[in-house]
Amino acid sequence: xxxxxxxxxxxxxxxxxxxxxxxxxxxxxxxxxxxxxxxxxxxxxxxxxxxxxxxxxxxxxxxxxxxxxxxxxxxxxxxxxxxxxxxxxxxxxxxxxxxxxxxxxxxxxxxxxxxxxxxxxxxxxxxxxxxxxxxxxxxxxxxxxxxxxxxxxxxxxxxxxxxxxxxxxxxxxxxxxxxxxxxxxxxxxxxxxxxxxxxxxxxxxxxxxxxxxxxxxxxxxxxxxxxxxxxxxxxxxxxxxxxxxxxxxxxxxxxxxxxxxxxxxxxxxxxxxxxxxxxxxxxxxxxxxxxxxxxxxxxxxxxxxxxxxxxxxxxxxxxxxxxxxxxxxxxxxxxxxxxxxxxxxxxxxxxxxxxxxxxxxxxxxxxxxxxxxxxxxxxxxxx
Amino acid sequence: xxxxxxxxxxxxxxxxxxxxxxxxxxxxxxxxxxxxxxxxxxxxxxxxxxxxxxxxxxxxxxxxxxxxxxxxxxxxxxxxxxxxxxxxxxxxxxxxxxxxxxxxxxxxxxxxxxxxxxxxxxxxxxxxxxxxxxxxxxxxxxxxxxxxxxxxxxxxxxxxxxxxxxxxxxxxxxxxxxxxxxxxxxxxxxxxxxxxxxxxxxxxxxxxxxxxxxxxxxxxxxxxxxxxxxxxxxxxxxxxxxxxxxxxxxxxxxxxxxxxxxxxxxxxxxxxxxxxxxxxxxxxxxxxxxxxxxxxxxxxxxxxxxxxxxxxxxxxxxxxxxxxxxxxxxxxxxxxxxxxxxxxxxxxxxxxxxxxxxxxxxxxxxxxxxxxxxxxxxxxxxx
Numbered sequence: 001x002x003x004x005x006x007x008x009x010x011x012x013x014x015x016x017x018x019x020x021x022x023x024x025x026x027x028x029x030x031x032x033x034x035x036x037x038x039x040x041x042x043x044x045x046x047x048x049x050x051x052x053x054x055x056x057x058x059x060x061x062x063x064x065x066x067x068x069x070x071x072x073x074x075x076x077x078x079x080x081x082x083x084x085x086x087x088x089x090x091x092x093x094x095x096x097x098x099x100x101x102x103x104x105x106x107x108x109x110x111x112x113x114x115x116x117x118x119x120x121x122x123x124x125x126x127x128x129x130x131x132x133x134x135x136x137x138x139x140x141x142x143x144x145x146x147x148x149x150x151x152x153x154x155x156x157x158x159x160x161x162x163x164x165x166x167x168x169x170x171x172x173x174x175x176x177x178x179x180x181x182x183x184x185x186x187x188x189x190x191x192x193x194x195x196x197x198x199x200x201x202x203x204x205x206x207x208x209x210x211x212x213x214x215x216x217x218x219x220x221x222x223x224x225x226x227x228x229x230x231x232x233x234x235x236x237x238x239x240x241x242x243x244x245x246x247x248x249x250x251x252x253x254x255x256x257x258x259x260x261x262x263x264x265x266x267x268x269x270x271x272x273x274x275x276x277x278x279x280x281x282x283x284x285x286x287x288x289x290x291x292x293x294x295x296x297x298x299x300x301x302x303x304x305x306x307x308x309x310x311x312x313x314x315x316x317x318x319x320x321x322x323x324x325x326x327x328x329x330x331x332x333x334x335x336x337x338x339x340x341x342x343x344x345x346x347x348x349x350x351x352x353x354x355x356x357x358x359x360x361x362x363x364x365x366x367x368x369x370x371x372x373x374x375x376x377x378x379x380x381x382x383x
Numbered sequence: 384x385x386x387x388x389x390x391x392x393x394x395x396x397x398x399x400x401x402x403x404x405x406x407x408x409x410x411x412x413x414x415x416x417x418x419x420x421x422x423x424x425x426x427x428x429x430x431x432x433x434x435x436x437x438x439x440x441x442x443x444x445x446x447x448x449x450x451x452x453x454x455x456x457x458x459x460x461x462x463x464x465x466x467x468x469x470x471x472x473x474x475x476x477x478x479x480x481x482x483x484x485x486x487x488x489x490x491x492x493x494x495x496x497x498x499x500x501x502x503x504x505x506x507x508x509x510x511x512x513x514x515x516x517x518x519x520x521x522x523x524x525x526x527x528x529x530x531x532x533x534x535x536x537x538x539x540x541x542x543x544x545x546x547x548x549x550x551x552x553x554x555x556x557x558x559x560x561x562x563x564x565x566x567x568x569x570x571x572x573x574x575x576x577x578x579x580x581x582x583x584x585x586x587x588x589x590x591x592x593x594x595x596x597x598x599x600x601x602x603x604x605x606x607x608x609x610x611x612x613x614x615x616x617x618x619x620x621x622x623x624x625x626x627x628x629x630x631x632x633x634x635x636x637x638x639x640x641x642x643x644x645x646x647x648x649x650x651x652x653x654x655x656x657x658x659x660x661x662x663x664x665x666x667x668x669x670x671x672x673x674x675x676x677x678x679x680x681x682x683x684x685x686x687x688x689x690x691x692x693x694x695x696x697x698x699x700x701x702x703x704x705x706x707x708x709x710x711x712x713x714x715x716x717x718x719x720x721x722x723x724x725x726x727x728x729x730x731x732x733x734x735x736x737x738x739x740x741x742x743x744x745x746x747x748x749x750x751x752x753x754x755x756x757x758x759x760x761x762x763x764x765x766x
Contacts, residue, residue, distance in 0.1 A: 006396070006397035006398060006399060006400070008399065008748045009399075009587065009748035009749050009750050009751060010396075010398055010750055010751065010752035011748075011751070011752075012753060013389075013393075013396065013398075013752045013753065014389035014752065014753050014754060014755050015389060015393055015396075015752035015753070015754060016389060016391065016392075016752075016754050016755070017389070017754065017755045017756075017757045018754045018755070018756060018757065018758065019756075019757055019758035019759070020758060021754075021756070021758070022756035022758065023753075029756075029758075029761065031758050031759055032758060032759030032760060032761055032762040033762060033763070033764050034761065037763060037764045037765075038764060041764040041765055042764050056764065078468070085461070089493045089494075094492075094493055094494060094495060094496055094498050094499075095492070095493035095494075095498070096499065099489070099492055099493060099498070099593075099594070100493070102489050102594065102597060103486065103489040103490055103492075103493065106482070106485055106486040106489050106597070107486055109477075109478070109482055109486075110472045110477060110478035110482060110483070110486065111472075111477060111478075112477060113477055115477050115478070115482070116477075116479065191753070191754045191756075192751065192752050192753060192754040193751060194584055194585075194587060194588045194749060194750060194751050195588070197584055197750070197751065197752060198581055198584045198585055198598055201577055201580055201581045201584060201602060202577075202581055202598060202601045202602040202605070203605075204392065204577060204605070204607070205577045205578070205602050205603070205604070205605025205606070205607045205608035205609075205610070206605040206606045206607050206608075206610070207601050207602050207603075207604050207605040207608075208601075208604070210482075211482070211485065211600075211601030211602075211604060212601060214485060214489070214597055214598065214601050215581055215585060215597065215598025215599075215601045215602065216598075217594075218585045218590050218591075218594030218595060218597050218598045219584060219585040219588050219590050219594075219598065220588070220590075221588070221590050221591070221594060222585070222586075222587070222588025222589040222590040223588070223589045224587070224588045224589050224747075224749045225588035225590075225749070226588075227588070227589070272749060272751045273751075273753070364607075365391045365392035365394075366392050366577060366607045366608070366655060367392045367393055367577060367580070368392060368393065368394070368575065368576060368577050368580065368655045368656075369393035369394075369395075369396045369397065369398035369575050369580060370395060370396065370397050370398070370406075370574070370575060370656070371397060371398060371399050371400065371401045371404075371574045371575040372397050372399070372400045372401070373400075373401060373402075373404070373405035373412075373574075374400045374401065374402055375401065375402035375403060375404070375405065375412075375414050375415060376402070376414055376415030377415060378412065378415055378417065379415040379416060380416070380420060381416050381420045381421060381424040381425050381439065382420075382424055
């Protein structure tokens with residue numbers, strides 16, 4: 001038995017090296033560019049290229065990249081057929097959109113000529129294909145849930161606008177497109193978070209890219225990870241349901257104190273790495289609040305409630321919101337169905353996952369830790 | 384940035400605690416019982432119960448457990464329908480059985496009433512269900528690949544015998560059943576191997592059991608992990624193809640020297656933990672060789688070739704076979720198609736994965752390490 005002590009959940013343990021991302025207390029950097037700079041100045045397609053290829057695209061590179069993505073948006077018929085049943089699966093309550101998305105990506109692998117090839121060029125082709133296909137999966141799934149016909153991708157629209165269009169059938173306003181685009185930029189990459197680490201452990205066995213993404217989707221689903229954006233909105237809905245929508249500060253405080261007393265886990269707060277706040281949160285909060293302003297009183301009140309909850313958490317618990325907290329309110333304001341919040345996270349994080357899978361395959365070592373045994377002492381089966 | 388140094392691939396790093404399994408240089412223990420004891424004295428169903436429930440079953444408990452597994456073998460029709468297409472998918476060469484199995488498990492989740500419930504009792508029900516269903520998936524898939532009708536599970540047969548029956552349509556001999564059963568006992572659990580660790584990272588986000596198993600299958604597929612049993616057999620087939628089947632020691636030695644010179648990775652040898660040999664290997668080698676003896680000259684010669692390769696690796700490289708090396712030869716001797724070797728590994732390791740997922744959910748902490756950034760220095764997007 002190795003005798004080293006261990007950190008539960010690998011907290012603070014460095015598990016590898018990366019050129020892709022640097023998460024620090026006071027900054028988040030994608031390949032050298034700070035997240036606030038990217039959120040203000042780069043489109044999601046530019047950030048996706050940066051993560052996947054490694055540098056800021058030239059104008060020609062960006063044009064070619066966008067054209068490739070648009071060309072790859074349609075899905076093979078077997079996946080379309082599966083998604084036609086997805087509405088029944090979700091509406092009968094055993095399945096949720098994140099599970100459907102996981103299955104869809106798994107089926108996509110069977111139809112991808114590059115599936116079994118872990119070489120860098122094949123991995124890049126697969127990465128672009130999945131990036132292009134995932135919004136179509138989400139759109140078709142949402143159409144299926146609502147019992148509507150599927151909407152074909154719109155080649156005139158950006159990644160963000162097309163994602164919204166395919167879910168709703170309406171071209172989004174430039175403002176809504178911008179909010180979605182920035183949220184995808186913020187969600188694209190976050191070093192060795194649990195889903196990316198899952199993707200690296202899978203690809204470290206020389207498992208293929210689609211398989212690694214399938215596992216990463218399963219990890220992102222969890223409420224302690226990507227599932228938190230849905231859970232945060234569900235919590236705000238619970239508060240409104242319990243105390244009404246008048247945002248009475250006394251009632252909100254009472255609700256929170258009861259939640260503390262019940263040891264209820266309040267989602268969208270705290271972070272394994274960021275101890276003094278997640279600097280993605282205020283960026284998205286500001287944009288979401290602006291969107292709420294445009295949508296009217298009820299949405300403004302949702303943000304005001306969120307701000308009260310946030311202040312109580314900060315004052316009484318010294319715990320700060322992470323990006324999932326404003327994301328929940330923002331996507332709600334945009335009219336997106338709650339169970340699609342985490343699939344939309346996938347539509348962004350696929351870029352970070354794919355970049356890490358390619359980095360893992362390019363300089364591989366099996367990720368295989370040890371464990372401390374605390375089970376029964378030696379014994380004999382026939383005793 | 385955390386400043387601790389890191390071990391590439393988390394080699395030697397203790398990532399948690401477990402009551403399930405202890406891997407040491409000189410022993411492998413499942414909940415206190417040594418692997419040689421279990422291989423000699425316990426059936427796979429007994430070992431599965433031990434891993435999932437935590438203790439050796441009483442006679443009544445074992446009877447009830449076996450009955451539950453037999454009752455859960457049939458698949459929902461949506462999975463049967465998917466598997467009907469699996470032969471086309473595999474035969475057109477983009478897909479492999481491990482990928483089909485991953486998709487099938489992902490679809491099974493949509494139809495499982497316990498899917499979204501991470502409580503211990505729900506997890507145990509799902510674990511038993513998957514344990515019962517996976518051999519049916521493998522059997523139907525192999526029937527589909529061969530263009531045959533699906534074979535219904537046989538309630539009179541053990542887990543091992545039924546697995547072989549469903550693939551071939553013939554009830555196995557008691558000797559073949561025993562060899563399969565011992566191989567499943569040997570493969571059932573191995574602490575924080577890469578696929579189990581994947582399952583723990585996924586369940587550590589509070590992702591569900593089916594999702595965690597889906598990711599684990601993707602990890603086990605890799606040639607540096609479970610895929611090694613297929614790769615080991617493919618290597619022996621390559622040697623036979625190149626030098627003929629007369630087992631000329633000079634030719635084998637030349638082949639190996641050429642492989643060393645080409646830096647070809649020889650599969651089924653070496654292990655992240657075991658540095659002086661994997662003690663599961665001789666157990667399975669002995670049983671496989673006995674099976675070869677019964678099947679005739681060609682199979683005996685395969686084992687003789689394997690023993691030559693093994694001796695050259697030991698003498699010249701001081702690298703020892705792991706359990707995947709005899710497994711490849713053994714399953715080949717049993718007439719199992721090579722691409723099903725790793726799926727059969729899943730039919731066993733599902734027990735260890737499920738035990739770890741339940742242990743993770745019962746005492747959870749998100750598994751989220753850090754990473755050392757070695758990428759570009761700070762720069763501005765608009766520069």
